[in-house]
Amino acid sequence: MSASYLEATARERILALLDAGSFNELLPPAQRVVSPHLGQLDAPVSFDDGVTIGEGLLGGRPVMAAAQEGGFMGGAVGEVHGAKLVGLIKRAIRKQVAGVVLLLETGGVRLHEANAGLIAVSEVMRAVLEARAAGIPVIVLVGGANGCFGGMGIVARCANTVIMSEEGRLAMSGPEVIETANGVEEFDSRDRALVWRTTGGKHRYLIGDCQQLVGDDTEAFRQAAMDALTALAQSGAPELTLAALESEQEMLRRRIATFGHAEDPMDIWAELGVERPETVPMLEAAAFTAMAQGLRIPFKA
């Protein structure tokens, strides 16, 4: 059933992702496990602290899934929110499920919880790496309005797979932060086209930071996640090996060598051999993917 992933709430996304009727929420809102820190800043809490987590089936395979609610505090990670993600991943390892699916929409560390948020993000990162070491694949979906930023942008690239829509953004520092620090000449945060060229799904797909680019559709995300899970189940989720990381080191070194001089992401697309790079933003997901075939840098985790 087709619906905009962008417009959907976290709860709607996770229900659309998993097999119908299979979702069993952990620490549901009725348990009221809220932030212990927001009250002293006179800020409202949310009954699930902005992240819905639980168990379910994806194409018949048991998974753990989490969806961050971008509407609450920008999806940012506080003490409880982060602990829910860490606990979920540890549960996945204990139960040896087929995978963990993280629907990320977040600004990163929740500033209202400062130090607790920073440590929490690093604990999520360690947990994702622990899952990989235990052979549990981690699949990340990025398609919400707030994108996936901050320390969580790092976490996303620790996963086995990243699936994005064109509307999604994946980066570390937000354009406003960069503009405030180093001026509008450095990064004009109000130039939306530039922001999406720099951090959006299509650019990430072309340079090798995103495995699959889908349309803004919960069904498309579900299908892509299922396909990824199947592929990982068949090939065995790759552990971190010296060979794999040396290969990644070389890929990242080459990225700087080849594209480090580019002024604008469109220069990179042109360099990759994209004809008429200015038309990239206009292409639908399927047409874009077809066009990029053979040109884009392949994704490897």
Place this chain on the structure above:
Amino acid sequence: METLNFRFEQGRRRLKAAPELVGVVSSGNLEVLIENVDLKGACAIEIKTAARGFGAIWEAVVGDFQQRWQLADARISINDMGATPAVVSLRLDQAVEAMVEEGA
């Protein structure tokens, strides 16, 4: 933040067993948690709101809501971030619609 509490006795309409949540605590929005709880037939509503001083308006909205639904053994908990009365009414109705038992 301001906390408001309302209670209505002798409701009539029952809810299903499992709780539901509607809405999101984003600017101009609210989340409503609705639970089936033994309150001797009462409906209790607790609101935590970022917008202070609107007690009278909440009272009116909640009063209309109870007129509409007359819930029994219902606990409603709200985290509000400045939603308008129209949005509040909408979410309350959505919450109940998710909960009403067949044939009630």
Place this chain on the structure above:
Amino acid sequence: MSQTPTPSQVDWRTLAQTLFPQGQQISGKDHFLSGTAQVDGRTVTVVGTTAHTPIGIEIALAQASVILQTVREHPGRPIVILVDTQGQRLRHRDEMLGINSYMAHLGKCVELARRQGHRVIGLVYDQALSGGFITSGLIADACYALPDATIRVMGLPAMARITKVPEERLTELARSNPVFAPGPENYLRMGGVAEIWHDDLAQALSAALTTDDSADNRAAVGLERGGRKWAQRVIQAVANDVPLNG
């Protein structure tokens, strides 16, 4: 969010001599440190940054390279990460080229080292801010700090601007609440920093390198020390169905 740079409090060469009295062969180039040192009669890899340098894609990759070289050529050799950074580099170019991927790569290299039996510890000897801290001190087996180190997410004025909470309120809270207060003592209480090293740094380093446990127990430590009362309990509730009481 421009940070007023605080002058370097610690000269890395002096620090290196204090940390590694048995000898060290560390070189610094463009604020990037790498090399080796001797501790308790064996060699350790040393890598890090100096002069509060921001971590951009090149430095992240250079650090990863040192870690990979250690794993490739020196099985079991411990790795010491010396942390002094103002955070991730805030430039369009770094975002365009995917700095999050470079940071993730560094984190994965540290994880590989850990899995292959290398002890990896971080020492915040001057500044550790935000994202720069996540993929250095916070990804190590354990992170340590000097007493005068600066550890924080962001300066209070910038935090006030972004959260819309008045700066006076944040400052007031920072006095008593480890969540907001910058500084190693707060990270210690919250479990983010394992220990603060006073006095004999070489001795403290030696002890840190002999500790065997590389599992992430920071949430448990945060609960024990009272700085984070919820993280461990929520983790246990979700991971192992341990009931949350109260």
